[in-house]
Amino acid sequence: MARHFLRLKLTLLRNGLRSNWLRKLGIGFSVFAWFWLVVAALGLLLASRSQVLVVPLVFDAFFLGWLLLPLLGMGTDETLDPSRLALLPLDRPALMRGLMTASLVGLGPIATLLALSGxxxxxxxxxxxxxxxxxxxxxxxxxxxxxxxATTTLFSGVLRSRRGRDVLVFVLAIAGLVPAIAGQIVPRLLVSPNHRTITVGPAGRALYWLPSGWLAHAVLQARAGHLVVALAELAAGGAAVAAALWLWAWALQRALTTSEPATAKQARKRPGLFSPPLSFLPRTRTGAVAAKEMRYMWRDPRRRASLLSVVILLAFPVAGIVMGRTQARQLVLLAGAGVLVLSLQAVNQFGLDGPAFWMNVAAGGDPAADLRGKNLAIAVPGAVVVAVEAVGLAALSGGWAYIPAALLLGAAAMGVTLGVANQASVLAPYPVTDSPTNLWGNNAGCLTALTGLLAMAVTGVLLGPVVAAVAVSLTAWRVGLVVVAAGAAIYGYLLWRLGSRLAANRLRTRQIEVLQAVSGRSAA
Amino acid sequence: MSTEGTIPVEAPGGYALQVRGLHKAYGGKVAVAALDLDIPASTFFGLVGPNGAGKTTTLKMCTGLLRPDAGAVWVDGTEVWHNLVRAKAVIGVLPEDLLLFERLTGSELLTFNGLLRGLPADTVADRSQELLEIFGLTDAAATMVIDYSHGMKKKIGLACALIHGPRVLFLDEPFEAVDPVSARSIRTVLERHIESGATVVFSSHVMELVERLCDRVAIMHQGRLVAEGPTDEVRAGTSLEDAFVRLVGGERTSGSDFGWLGTSSG
Structure with missing residues (x-):
């Protein structure tokens, strides 16, 4: 049986190389990623002075990576999902032997072996x-x-449910923060009492708690010549493997004989489209689109994650004051910058609707109302964010006098970014998939990045005069700052009007093409 | 559209739907080839055909969701591609793939659709409640559509298509993967819609259903109509399924008698 699974795995790998260029690009990317992981691990192992830290760090990192990354949909293959094999008349040991053989073949195991051999x-x-x-x-x-x-099988049912996928997408979307957090944590694991020798601090000892940590400890013991201790820890590691296999066998049995959890039965009841806090919106097409967008901001895990990242980014200037790095009262003016981050999500407003955008197209009417509604859905939370941020910064820095200028500058930033984003949304719409394994579009990663960068560059150029005017005013004419900011707000409004009008004109004639672009392959 | 400018804006006859020379190709592959079709008002019209026959493409072009390469479509007397806004006002659509804004609740989705159509808010509220009731979705009104079953999604999609009281309703596979109870409620609503003078055009693979429901039927194959007319005429004394298989040439026999089927000893 193991032979059949091995052949299946090899066939899948070979077919991957034969498929279209996008798939090949994906394979190329994973080769690239594994290559750099190996290089990074070898680099750490070979160059570091502190083996007591680095060996367990590398062993634990690979163990946790293997445990968690497949759950996030990374590096999965068809042989991983037990439900695909449920109908085959195989007993559990045969199935496990086959699956184990298949998983020992591929880039991952080779790269892991190479890295650990360091x-x-x-x-x-x-x-x-x-x-x-x-x-x-x-x-x-x-x-x-x-x-x-064991973990993928244990969670395979949950991951197929809607709630499981929602959590997954949310986790993936904020995964970008992991390197920053890791950068804060890793140095704290070390203690350097005399600035010459480095040892593992109390927190770093946690690295040895995991089974992979025992194995890493055994490696260091073997190096030191304590072979008996090393062999004992090797046996403990073997027991951990046995435990993982037992857990896997149990989860496999459960996964093959139970159905997915039914989300609908526990679904939460929700109020209507215009229920508070959205009851202020007009009962028109514009209002309906704005209400839908704002409900989605919370209910769609991707958008919720973007919202969270905006909040985290906004915390930086606050943290700057709290940690005593700066006391400048002018920092209040930065409150408007939060809007830039929020509005950047608007560069592909129809892409977020995806194929469901057909509902707007089929409804006829003036599509400019859709654009206004979507803008309103960003402007309202944007205004709240700017106001809260401005007041928060003023409370910390004492720069209350800067609040009116900050609010006006926020409006200017909002106008410019939305004007540009409306143009980008209509000129270069692209599909955004719901798939938890491919978060950033139907292989449209390059286009996504390019559109975002271009929109950012144009926004930057258009905001240049505002920044220059504020800088001049701060140095030469501080009392006139509010006047400058008011002028900037008018400038932003005019640019928003211009961008929106051009975008609406294009949308009126090209709505079907926008629908096709955001629907991806399902358009035909 | 190559024929733009030569098409009369007014319909040639008093039909609910008229199609002339409708053509669409994807790359080199022709999906719909010079299609002509007349559907009288207040008709239950069935469009059948094997997979890839061009049914979905035809329905999308008739509803303003896909631009044709050539040809014209009149819905209730309005040429769709000359006056999209006016035509869409009298059209209701239920696409096959059911891509809805699924993170709205059933009731929110209906409100959203009604307001998109420019209906007054109180009309939307009244009609939403009626539609939820008639489709048996009142209990699920506050549940997100993403948590609906397939049949419930079809029903809420149909409710969205009906909320503005369209003159012509286009439904792509409305009965596919729908349980018998949901299918019955969909049928009841559609029959009532026809009685009010509206027209229903739907595509389906379920021949018995088309035979039972439809006054007229068209069979599509490889982008062309191979038969069209009153259902009794098209089936010509046989069942619609037999007529369908005969017309699209699907009855193939194999040399093998599959004598090994059912011989597994476990």
Whole structure:
């Protein structure tokens, strides 16, 4: 049976190389990603002075990566989903042998082995040590693969449910913050009492808590010649592999014989389209579109994640004051910058609707109302964000006098960015998929980045005069700052009107083409 | 559109739907080839054909959702591609793929659609309530559409298509994967819609249903109509399924008798 699974895996790998260029690009990307992971791990292992930190760090990172990344939909393949095999008349041990063999083939296992073999190169143990460390590396690989199988199988049902996918998309969307957080944490794991030797601090000892940490500890013990301790820890690692296999077997049995959780039965009751806090919106097409957009801002995990990232970005100037890095009262003027981040989400306003945009197209009427509604849905939370941020910054810095100018500058920023974003939305719409495994569009990553960058560049150029005028006013004519800001707000409004009018004109004649563009392949 | 400018804005006859020379190709592949079609008002019209026959493409071009390469479509006397806004005001659509704004609740989606159509807010509220009741969705009104079953999604999609009281209703596979109870409520609403003088054009694979419901039927194959007329005439004394298989040439026999089927010993 293992032979059939091996052949299936090899066929899938081969077919991947034969498929269209987008798929090949995806494969190229994963080769690239694994290559750099190996280089990074080897670099750390070979160059670092502190093996007590680096060895467990690399062992734990690979273990956790194997455990968590497949859950996030990364590096998954068809052989991972047990539900695809439910109908085959296979007993559990045969199924597990087959799945285990298939998962030991591929880029991931090879890259893991290569990266972990860095310990052998760096530590240069004797013959016995080499044998023990080789066995430890092999057990670590088995632990990674068995652990990964166990978790994906354990969560396969949840991940197929709507709520599970929502959580997944949300986690993925904020995953971009991980490097920043890791950058804060890793240095704190070390202690350097005399600035010469580096040892693992109390927090760093947590690295040895995981089974992969035991194996890493065993590697260091083997290097130090404590082979008995190393072998005992190797046995403990083997027991962890056995436990992972048992968990996997149990989860496999459950996954093959139970159905997906039914979300509908526990679904929460929700109020109407215009219920508070949206009851102020007009009961028109514009109001309906704005209400729908604002409800989506909270209900769609992708948009909720963007909202969260805006809040996190806005916290930076506040943190600057709180941590005593700056006390400048002019910082209040930065409140308007939050709008820029929020409005950047508007560069592909119809793409977020996706194929469901047909409802607007089929309704006829003036599509300019859709654009106004979408803008309103950004302007309202935008205004709240600017006001709260301005008041917060003023309270911390004492720069209350800057609040009127900050609000006006926020309006200017909003006008300019929305004017540009409306143009971008109509000129270069692209599909945004709901798939949890491919968050940023139907392989339209390049287009997404390009449209975003272009829109940002144009916005930057158009906001240039505003920034210059504010800078001049701050240095030469501080009392006139409000006048300058009011002028900027009028400038922003005019640019919004211009951008929106041009975009609406284009939308009136090209609405079907926009629909096709945002529907992706399903358009035909 | 190549024929733009030569098409009369007014319809040639008093039909609910008229199509002349409708043509669409994707790359080199012709999806719909010079299609002509007349559907009288107050008709239950069935469009049938094998997969890839061009039914969905035809319905999309008739409803202003896909630009044709050539040809003209009149809905209730208005040429769709000359006056999209006026034509869309009398059209209701239910696409096959049911791509709705699924993170709105059923009731919110109806409100959203009614206001998109420019209806007054109180009319939207009244009609939404009626539609939710008639389709048995009142209990699910405050549940997000993403949590609906397939049949419920079809019903809420149909409710959205009906909220503005369209003169001509285009439905792409409205009965596909729908349970018998939901299918019955959809049928009841559609029959009532026809009685009010409106026209229903729908595509389907379920031949028995088309045979039972439709006054007129058209069979499409490879982008062309191979038969069109009153249902009794098209089936010509046989069942519609037999007529369909005969017309699209689908009855193939194989040399093998599959003698091994059902021989597994476990």
């Amino acid at each position: 310990t052998l190169i760096r530590l240069r143990p004797g013959l016995a040590g080499t044998l023990v460390i080789g066995a430890l590396v092999a057990v670590e690989l088995l632990l990674c693969v068995a652990g990964s199988r």
